[in-house]
Amino acid sequence: MFGIGMPELLLILALAVIFIGPSKLPEVARSLGKGMREFRRATDDFKRSVNVEEAQVVSPQRQADVHQQISEAEQVIEPDSESQIQSDDTEEVKAETETTPMQLGAKDE
Numbered sequence: 001m002f003g004i005g006m007p008e009l010l011l012i013l014a015l016a017v018i019f020i021g022p023s024k025l026p027e028v029a030r031s032l033g034k035g036m037r038e039f040r041r042a043t044d045d046f047k048r049s050v051n052v053e054e055a056q057v058v059s060p061q062r063q064a065d066v067h068q069q070i071s072e073a074e075q076v077i078e079p080d081s082e083s084q085i086q087s088d089d090t091e092e093v094k095a096e097t098e099t100t101p102m103q104l105g106a107k108d109e
Contacts, residue, residue, distance in 0.1 A: 020028050
């Protein structure tokens with residue numbers, strides 16, 4: 001609790017009894033408690049509002065990461081047209097080699 005040990009707390013309590021008096025001590029403690037509660041509530045509200053604003057602001061790095069992930073996903077779903085053309089050409093070559101007999105060796109004359 002605020003880095004205050006038991007001896008320090010007893011000293012503060014003794015000084016409060018001496019300077020404030022035993023009759024007003026409960027009233028002062030109540031007021032101090034209310035003030036601390038209001039301060040804590042205000043700081044929590046401030047932290048919450050800052051966190052909401054941070055969540056709404058998208059950093060440029062994060063935006064770039066999202067765009068990169070989207071483009072990678074598009075490439076996986078729809079490969080480049082060049083790779084499709086190359087695969088079509090490869091299939092045509094395979095079909096031609098299967099239908100055309102191979103000529104090995106020298107020519108017959």
